[in-house]
Amino acid sequence: MKVTAKAPINIALIKYWGKQPSADIKPYNDSISLTLDALYTITTVETHPEGLFSYRLNDRLILGNDLTRIWYFLQTYFPKFKANPSLKITAKNHVPTAAGLASSASGFAALTLALARYYKMSETPEDLAKIAKQGSGSSARSFYGGYVSWKTDGTIAKIPGDTDTLCFVIVLVDANEKYLSSREAMKRTVATAHSYHTYVKESQKKALNMEKAIADNDFSTIGRLTETHARHMHETMSSAMPPIQYLTNESRKVLDVVAKMQDQGIKAYATMDAGSNVKILTKTNHLDDIQTFLHNHGYRDLILSKISNKGAEILE
Numbered sequence: 365m366k367v368t369a370k371a372p373i374n375i376a377l378i379k380y381w382g383k384q385p386s387a388d389i390k391p392y393n394d395s396i397s398l399t400l401d402a403l404y405t406i407t408t409v410e411t412h413p414e415g416l417f418s419y420r421l422n423d424r425l426i427l428g429n430d431l432t433r434i435w436y437f438l439q440t441y442f443p444k445f446k447a448n449p450s451l452k453i454t455a456k457n458h459v460p461t462a463a464g465l466a467s468s469a470s471g472f473a474a475l476t477l478a479l480a481r482y483y484k485m486s487e488t489p490e491d492l493a494k495i496a497k498q499g500s501g502s503s504a505r506s507f508y509g510g511y512v513s514w515k516t517d518g519t520i521a522k523i524p525g526d527t528d529t530l531c532f533v534i535v536l537v538d539a540n541e542k543y544l545s546s547r548e549a550m551k552r553t554v555a556t557a558h559s560y561h562t563y564v565k566e567s568q569k570k571a572l573n574m575e576k577a578i579a580d581n582d583f584s585t586i587g588r589l590t591e592t593h594a595r596h597m598h599e600t601m602s603s604a605m606p607p608i609q610y611l612t613n614e615s616r617k618v619l620d621v622v623a624k625m626q627d628q629g630i631k632a633y634a635t636m637d638a639g640s641n642v643k644i645l646t647k648t649n650h651l652d653d654i655q656t657f658l659h660n661h662g663y664r665d666l667i668l669s670k671i672s673n674k675g676a677e678i679l680e
């Protein structure tokens with residue numbers, strides 16, 4: 365038997381940063397994301413012809429700690445795998461791996477859905493999200509399209525809202541692996557950042573305001589909340605001990621260019637995750653201006669994506 369699943373990445377406008385001390389991965393603050401259509405992972409699972417276990421990612425056979433991580437995930441959450449651990453997994457990220465572009469979210473969402481179909485388990489987004497978030501918290505949001513919220517009580521839901529004219533321009537500052545995993549970075553931030561409680565309080569306020577702005581289809585407010593929340597998350601982690609700095613001088617230069625765009629009335633809002641790349645949230649009618657602006661400042665390595673209105677799906 366062979367199953368192939370596809371899952372999109374999502375980019376959080378209000379970001380999840382920190383886990384409550386519970387086994388079922390609950391965030392300390394609500395997050396709200398958009399699901400992208402141009403960046404995704406496609407994963408195939410099939411019976412291994414020699415009865416072994418193998419995991420291939422982007423045409424490379426994975427060994428060592430990365431293989432152990434997947435093995436442990438399968439052993440823990442897929443009882444049929446535990447009973448008979450023979451499986452061939454082949455995954456391809458249509459997104460630079462581990463560069464703060466949420467490839468772990470699309471990766472765990474695609475893997476979980478493919479395995480659920482392969483082992484004939486429940487495929488409701490709620491049940492899939494419960495498993496996938498053990499591998500990557502934000503993957504829970506990749507089971508839905510459009511705006512998605514993930515709340516501190518563990519609920520994940522689509523938020524109705526108009527996403528037809530929204531898009532992201534991703535400025536690739538660095539496609540290398542991130543220097544510190546989100547999991548470690550979150551732990552350190554929760555344990556040592558003196559302003560973490562302010563971050564949580566502020567995030568809850570901003571998440572409510574974001575839900576209202578989405579309901580009102582008020583793009584300027586959506587954009588401003590997105591940018592201020594991302595900046596606050598990065599400030600908070602830079603107050604951890606030792607400080608966590610995903611943003612580089614190159615990222616800051618891009619942020620300066622975005623500020624210049626805003627000065628000229630272009631609706632462009634920056635957000636950054638656990639990596640140095642800068643994602644610009646905008647509307648399709650500003651795309652030409654933004655690309656021209658970025659090209660004029662020497663940025664040519666851009667990824668454009670519209671919003672997907674569906675989450676993870678089975679391809680075959």
Ligand code: 2P0
Pocket residue numbers: 375376378379380381395468469497499500501502503546547548550636637638
């Ligand atoms: C987010 N990020 O809301 C936030 C913002 C990055 C910055 O979720 O620790 O794989 O495995 O649950 O979900 C980071 O990636 O982290 C993340 P873990 P995850 O998108």
